[in-house]
Amino acid sequence: MNTQEILETLNKDGVGQGITLFEGPKDPALVIPADRLVGVCEHLKSAPSLQFDQCILVTGTHMTEIRDKKTKEVTRAEGIEVIYHVRSLRHRALVALKVHLSLEDPRVSSVASIWPAADWHERETYDMVGVVFEGHPNLKRILLPQDWEGFPLRKDYEFPKEYRGISLEVDPPWPQQ
Amino acid sequence: MAATVEARPPDKYVDVRTQELQINMGPQHPATHGVLRVAIWADGEIVTRAEPDIGYLHRCAEKIGESVTHIQYVPYTDRYDYLAAMNNNLGYCLAVEKLAELEIPERAEYVRVIVSELNRIASHLMAIGTYGLDLGAFTPFFYAFREREEILRILEWICGARLTYNFIRIGGVMRDCPEGWLEDITRFLDYFEPRLEEMNELLTHNHIFVNRTANIGVVSLEQAVKYGLTGPNLRGSGMRWDLRRDDPYSIYDRFEFDIPIGTGIKGTVGDCWDRYWVRILEMGESVRIIRQALDQIPDGEIMAKGVRHLAFKCKAGESYQAVENPRGELGYYLISEGGQISYRSRIRAPSFCHLSILEEILPGSMFGDAVAIIGSIDIVLGEVDR
Numbered sequence: 001m002n003t004q005e006i007l008e009t010l011n012k013d014g015v016g017q018g019i020t021l022f023e024g025p026k027d028p029a030l031v032i033p034a035d036r037l038v039g040v041c042e043h044l045k046s047a048p049s050l051q052f053d054q055c056i057l058v059t060g061t062h063m064t065e066i067r068d069k070k071t072k073e074v075t076r077a078e079g080i081e082v083i084y085h086v087r088s089l090r091h092r093a094l095v096a097l098k099v100h101l102s103l104e105d106p107r108v109s110s111v112a113s114i115w116p117a118a119d120w121h122e123r124e125t126y127d128m129v130g131v132v133f134e135g136h137p138n139l140k141r142i143l144l145p146q147d148w149e150g151f152p153l154r155k156d157y158e159f160p161k162e163y164r165g166i167s168l169e170v171d172p173p174w175p176q177q
Numbered sequence: 178m179a180a181t182v183e184a185r186p187p188d189k190y191v192d193v194r195t196q197e198l199q200i201n202m203g204p205q206h207p208a209t210h211g212v213l214r215v216a217i218w219a220d221g222e223i224v225t226r227a228e229p230d231i232g233y234l235h236r237c238a239e240k241i242g243e244s245v246t247h248i249q250y251v252p253y254t255d256r257y258d259y260l261a262a263m264n265n266n267l268g269y270c271l272a273v274e275k276l277a278e279l280e281i282p283e284r285a286e287y288v289r290v291i292v293s294e295l296n297r298i299a300s301h302l303m304a305i306g307t308y309g310l311d312l313g314a315f316t317p318f319f320y321a322f323r324e325r326e327e328i329l330r331i332l333e334w335i336c337g338a339r340l341t342y343n344f345i346r347i348g349g350v351m352r353d354c355p356e357g358w359l360e361d362i363t364r365f366l367d368y369f370e371p372r373l374e375e376m377n378e379l380l381t382h383n384h385i386f387v388n389r390t391a392n393i394g395v396v397s398l399e400q401a402v403k404y405g406l407t408g409p410n411l412r413g414s415g416m417r418w419d420l421r422r423d424d425p426y427s428i429y430d431r432f433e434f435d436i437p438i439g440t441g442i443k444g445t446v447g448d449c450w451d452r453y454w455v456r457i458l459e460m461g462e463s464v465r466i467i468r469q470a471l472d473q474i475p476d477g478e479i480m481a482k483g484v485r486h487l488a489f490k491c492k493a494g495e496s497y498q499a500v501e502n503p504r505g506e507l508g509y510y511l512i513s514e515g516g517q518i519s520y521r522s523r524i525r526a527p528s529f530c531h532l533s534i535l536e537e538i539l540p541g542s543m544f545g546d547a548v549a550i551i552g553s554i555d556i557v558l559g560e561v562d563r
Contacts, residue, residue: 024494024495025492025493025494026275026276026494026495026496027494027495027496027497053402053403054402054405055405056405056499056506056508056525057497057508057510057523057525059510059521059523061512061520061521083510085497085508085510085525089402089416089418092423092424094424094497094499096497115403115405116403116404116533116537117403117404117405117530117533119533120529120530120532120533121530128239141232142231142232143231143232143235143562143563144232144235145232152237152240153239153240153243153521
């Protein structure tokens with residue numbers, strides 16, 4: 001079962017509104033509107049023809065703006081992308097789901113109630129990229145200290161000068177992106 | 178001594194309920210296999226709540242992945258699951274090769290399989306040895322380490338390192354097999370196979386060991402799937418799932434091997450003993466794979482043509498590549514915008530997912546069993562915290 005077939009199944013079951021197929025140079029993905037994510041995920045898990053019962057990975061990425069070199073048109077708007085990889089053990093299929101969020105207020109509903117495995121992955125995504133998962137049971141930092149400031153995997157992150165009086169300056173300085 | 182332990186009735190503990198007490202386990206604790214802290218709330222002897230606290234070993238793996246080139250990142254992958262560095266190398270190299278559309282020479286593929294499976298045996302030996310140690314069985318640890326030492330010697334022979342190999346490179350492997358190396362592996366396998374039986378006599382059917390692991394930390398199949406368990410932990414719960422067979426990568430589709438699962442021989446399906454037993458059986462399957470690979474290995478190149486290691490560039494795209502690590506599904510999700518550096522490199526570490534199930538299975542168990550349960554899911558903290 002490939003991503004195209006999964007989209008067709010979703011359309012047939014009547015939950016495919018607004019879902020588009022992202023066809024990158026390599027792995028395809030389904031782009032889902034942020035407000036419909038939970039409904040689609042519930043259907044992916046419960047429908048007998050799909051049965052995506054295992055959440056493999058949740059990734060947050062800060063996508064910077066890309067402009068076409070000649071026309072100066074924006075080909076990719078700046079924002080946060082959250083990517084969910086879910087697997088169907090029965091049908092031996094893996095699908096990537098994408099949600100586009102704004103950089104200023106990245107908010108999306110949590111899927112931890114559907115797949116408990118997403119709990120820690122969402123916490124890590126919050127920790128690193130700053131995505132707020134609404135309805136998450138315990139949304140706090142998981143790898144970094146609770147009083148850490150900023151979200152390190154954002155492209156505009158600036159390395160702190162010190163943490164609790166400990167100097168973090170290095171020589172030569174960290175490369176800034 | 179094939180003793181079967183009956184499930185203990187839960188009402189037996191009702192008398193000991195007193196007042197809830199919070200107990201801190203770790204971060205410096207010999208049984209947590211690294212720097213893991215688990216806050217445990219106990220009522221008498223019974224755990225009522227558990228909360229793992231991680232991050233003590235965080236080394237900014239994904240941030241580093243965005244600032245060094247693909248080639249430079251390979252040695253970093255050694256450091257995540259340091260007990261199975263070959264498999265980590267393999268996962269990352271496959272992910273990059275998928276993006277770069279590289280064809281790997283046959284011989285290199287076979288060498289990759291051989292070293293990965295050897296590393297899997299070494300990793301399982303470590304898991305089993307330290308698990309016995311956690312439960313107070315000191316001797317099996319030395320036997321496991323004696324065998325593991327042989328594997329480390331073989332791997333050291335081909336790449337010069339004992340733990341962080343950096344041997345599997347993008348496009349192939351670092352160097353060809355030295356003279357006599359393949360024959361030495363055959364000699365090792367002949368020596369090792371009977372030793373598995375020795376391990377069974379020492380630990381597997383040991384009455385004390387069975388009593389401490391059977392019916393303890395039962396993970397039902399439903400829970401295992403829900404919490405994203407993969408690898409031996411998922412198979413211990415009775416699911417016949419192995420990426421080497423179900424989503425074959427490299428050349429694993431050419432080999433014949435079984436996928437052992439937990440069947441609840443000593444207690445319930447999915448208990449600590451089942452997870453341990455799956456690892457023992459898997460070592461035998463790895464031996465089978467290595468033997469087949471040794472028979473089939475062809476002569477030829479060990480590095481793909483046209484890989485310019487100083488200026489290696491990937492094509493733009495994003496891809497997820499998963500491999501079957503000794504601990505479970507290790508995945509690399511790479512986003513490349515072309516050029517030498519990944520735009521985003523996300524690591525799906527199996528131990529990270531496995532650890533989150535502690536919150537679910539520790540409550541209700543005896544406090545003394547917490548160590549047995551944490552040991553049985555076989556975590557490596559380097560991989561949890563990255």
